[in-house]
Amino acid sequence: MYLQYTYSLITMEFSPQRLSEGAGGVSCLHELTLVQGIIDSVAETAAERGGRVQSVKIGVGELAQFDVRLVRKLLQDLKKGTPLEGARVTVETEKSKVRCLGCGRRWDFRELSGPITVDEREMMHFLPELLNSCAKCPACSKSYFEIDEGRSVRIVEVVLDA
């Protein structure tokens, strides 16, 4: 039986729960998968290069709509017993930067004129690039734009000691 992290929308708190006990909040398995992937990747890099992990910087793109506190909490819990255990881990939100290829306007997620539905938010939670499927440029109303920054979770920097 494994633990599932749940995120309570009411208390805004995170807690691990056994699946058999039923989830009391929103499933965070996607975040869990990504955070575990980050830890595995950093550990792999450290093993390949033979250094001790001093610090790791993680960027959380706002388009994927993760809660930064949740990512921090998961990293804090899951890094135990891994090469990241003693490392300083910082997590920061990365604002979205979108560039319209039609009119040249640069805009971000918060400037959208039309509403994004719950279904569309959920879709972008997994595949942020699908912003193109549900949004239009606030200046020219075309869906012909490119996301330059702020997509999903990424490793910005890993510092290893020599």
Added chain:
Amino acid sequence: MIDRRLAKVRRVLLVMSGKGGVGKSVVSASLSGIMAKSGLRVGLMDADIYGPSSALLFGAHGLPAEGESGLVPPDRGGVKVMSVDLFAAGRPIPLAGSGANEILLELLALTDWGELDCLVVDMPPATGDIMMTLTSLRSGDVGALVVTMTDRLSTTVAHRVLELLKGGDVATIGILGNMVRYSAGKGGKGEQGPRGLASEFGVPLLGNLPFDPDVSRAVDRGEMGMLLKSKFARDLQKALGGYVASLSLRNAGSRP
């Protein structure tokens, strides 16, 4: 992360042509179904991000379930199907720049296929980022099946794809002629289209599958079972029988 995801996948088969409309998606879906019916553990990755069709062919819809180790592709008749359309749900996908490739990478990184004997990949038309990404996979055994019609337009594009594959890490398992109209006469590259390509590149011609109107009837009805009972599927099974058997043989010794 993608390498780790594919570590438990024995073989990856890229079904490609370079050109649209030659039947890659139906071949990919049918071949996946044939493999599953043979008792193989099979996944179908829809890499045609702009024009996804695998989910539609298998009647799969709705966001994939979130599992302990990633997204769980829906299982349709023993085939695990992953497609961007499970997320986009019929919406247009007007991606610019690297968007399609980013989505492909995300799907590969997030999907928990589990252990597979074969991951069939329905490739998009063209020889852009996605083809370059998938032909550069570092996971072990990646092969390509090149599908083409007999006409000069199709064989000319298939020729380009074969040229790109030549000497690379991806082995071309063969050429498959599809929707062949035997009365059409001479093909493009070489006298008989697919045969000429096979001869020129020194790869097997696995078959020339005739046009079968039952395929479009089955697709229109959304009945994968009907598709798998068609003459087309029987011909495909015959053409790819050796490849499927090689997966079965390889699998026989490793299963508990």
